[in-house]
């Protein structure tokens with residue numbers, strides 16, 4: 001196993017241009033592929049997760065060209081992939097696997113969808129059960145309820161679909177993006193709780209950019225008329241990744257700042273932008289423009305340490321909440337992050353991974369099925385701890401912040417390639 005040793009850093013400041021949003025990039029790639037017309041995409045994220053989507057779309061017959069100015073041109077298939085039989089490998093990209101399952105289930109072809117071993121431990125039955133209600137013909141090729149999947153030609157009926165949304169919002173997002181392909185009116189009802197709701201809002205926003213409008217009532221009932229098809233908007237732009245922004249903003253809150261990120265701001269469509277509310281609650285100073293956010297440490301504090309602990313429901317920001325868990329190590333008191341049960345079925349069991357690795361630094365941790373409680377050590381953090389990252393990009397990126405208090409070793413740092421291949425180069429800019 002390789003590693004990266006990060007020395008102790010006592011001050012950070014600087015400006016970071018963010019990579020494109022993973023969630024928007026993969027949605028836009030898929031919608032461009034399904035649309036009528038040619039879409040030129042600028043600002044697309046280039047990382048493992050988007051490579052999986054790009055490779056899958058090419059296998060399905062979509063023409064994708066990179067231009068010299070690093071824009072991408074996608075020629076849409078008007079709702080019908082030319083390739084009717086294919087085997088797709090989708091790594092561990094939830095934003096590729098879930099929407100492609102829904103789209104291919106309606107494509108009248110034969111497809112085999114697989115991923116890395118961890119993807120085969122991430123449930124998908126809530127999506128499969130919903131698709132079966134409208135006539136999809138999907139078999140589990142391995143363990144029931146999990147990828148890999150064998151998709152067979154379907155006999156699609158219009159009507160009502162109920163879908164569960166308490167394990168992942170990506171099932172609902174995938175279903176909604178696929179349904180216009182049926183050409184039929186559809187009504188979708190969320191059966192029970194919907195988690196990670198801002199990602200569903202993001203889905204509807206991207207669909208609207210391609211001309212398809214979905215009505216919804218309180219994020220529980222969704223309806224769309226039958227005649228809507230995706231049309232290319234011509235040129236489209238991907239904003240910076242708000243989850244990737246969280247590491248730099250937290251660094252500014254912890255170690256001086258100001259740190260400015262460019263590419264997200266007031267006008268952002270992403271839910272993780274709300275991470276800044278948590279930083280402000282902890283006492284950090286935050287400023288925001290349309291396209292940038294700046295963060296620095298609290299100016300003064302009544303307590304000995306600068307930042308203050310918080311108790312917060314993080315259901316709306318599941319990814320940036322990992323950054324909060326590390327920020328809690330720099331706060332006075334005990335921080336509780338609640339309603340994060342989805343952490344258990346992401347790149348790794350993130351509640352378990354976070355608990356184990358924070359304990360190595362001397363923190364006291366309490367955790368349950370859907371929460372984590374973090375009390376930082378009374379004294380200095382354990383120096384030179386070797387942090388396991390469990391093939392989870394967010395473990396590697398969030399634990400890099402520990403170097404703001406103690407030297408730390410990040411094992412398998414290359415796992416950041418899932419969403420942010422040059423993360424550590426960008427992080428080092430803050431220390432110059």
Ligand SMILES: O=C(O)C1=C[C@@H](OP(=O)(O)O)[C@@H](O)[C@H](O)C1
Nearest residue numbers: 023095168169170196199318342
């Ligand atoms: O739809 C999306 O783009 C995402 C939704 C979230 O997943 P869950 O809905 O599974 O929480 C998030 O964690 C993931 O990184 C991206």
Ligand SMILES: C=C(OP(=O)(O)O)C(=O)O
Nearest residue numbers: 092093094095319346347
């Ligand atoms: C949960 C994540 O990824 P995925 O899209 O694979 O679910 C993530 O990026 O934190």
